[in-house]
Amino acid sequence: MNLDAKELARFHRTADINEIAMMFGRYVTLMDQMDAMSIYWELFATDNPDISIEYDTCGTYIGEEHVRAFMEDLAAKLDDWKTKRGWLDYHDAATPHVVFSADRNRAQAMWSLISPKAKPATPDPGFTAERKLTAFWQAGKMHWELIRTEKGWKILHFHLLTYFTAPYHAGWVKQTECYREAPFWSMKPDRRARFYVYHPDQVYVQDGIYNWGPYLPEDGSF
Numbered sequence: 001m002n003l004d005a006k007e008l009a010r011f012h013r014t015a016d017i018n019e020i021a022m023m024f025g026r027y028v029t030l031m032d033q034m035d036a037m038s039i040y041w042e043l044f045a046t047d048n049p050d051i052s053i054e055y056d057t058c059g060t061y062i063g064e065e066h067v068r069a070f071m072e073d074l075a076a077k078l079d080d081w082k083t084k085r086g087w088l089d090y091h092d093a094a095t096p097h098v099v100f101s102a103d104r105n106r107a108q109a110m111w112s113l114i115s116p117k118a119k120p121a122t123p124d125p126g127f128t129a130e131r132k133l134t135a136f137w138q139a140g141k142m143h144w145e146l147i148r149t150e151k152g153w154k155i156l157h158f159h160l161l162t163y164f165t166a167p168y169h170a171g172w173v174k175q176t177e178c179y180r181e182a183p184f185w186s187m188k189p190d191r192r193a194r195f196y197v198y199h200p201d202q203v204y205v206q207d208g209i210y211n212w213g214p215y216l217p218e219d220g221s222f
Helices: 005-032 036-043 064-079
Strands: 052-055 060-062 093-100 106-121 132-149 152-167
Touching (some): 005 093, 005 152, 052 064, 106 152
Parallel strands (some): 052 152
Antiparallel strands (some): 052 060, 106 132, 132 152
């Protein structure tokens, strides 16, 4: 069967989208296995000087040395079995969206996340010092910018953002934030942390300060 240029381009686009979607599936599998370093070596563009990671509210780390150091710190935290009693870190992703640059060598991908979790947290709105095992919902987005390499698509910029971590018994209006990822204390981030936390007093509009972004650009516009 012969394909014309339009059909061939559509085939390649579909193959690229599928590869990127499978990458996210691999990311989830490795997170379930608490294997952060395999995520780094398998999925990231490790030899690109522009590589970066912004993991929730930890700030942004840029460059191979800083990103690798961050992932090594994350790997050590995941490997600490003493903190994992009752631990649940389930990832549930939906509404995948992928766009490509004009030259087809860059892509951006976004997934919406809503996941049940169980970790040591502060389940009461008073934010007392006591942390205890807490069932909570986490909602946010996963945003990747990817680059095409000889080895396939690789993550150039990784951005995990969170709208709320709400205790199961309270909900996101009463308590929007009971848990934050532990900071990477041994290294200052290259860019300060950004916060996307939901608050019931705010008005959410597309172009205002409070919205449900970030939003992906149109195909070819980056």
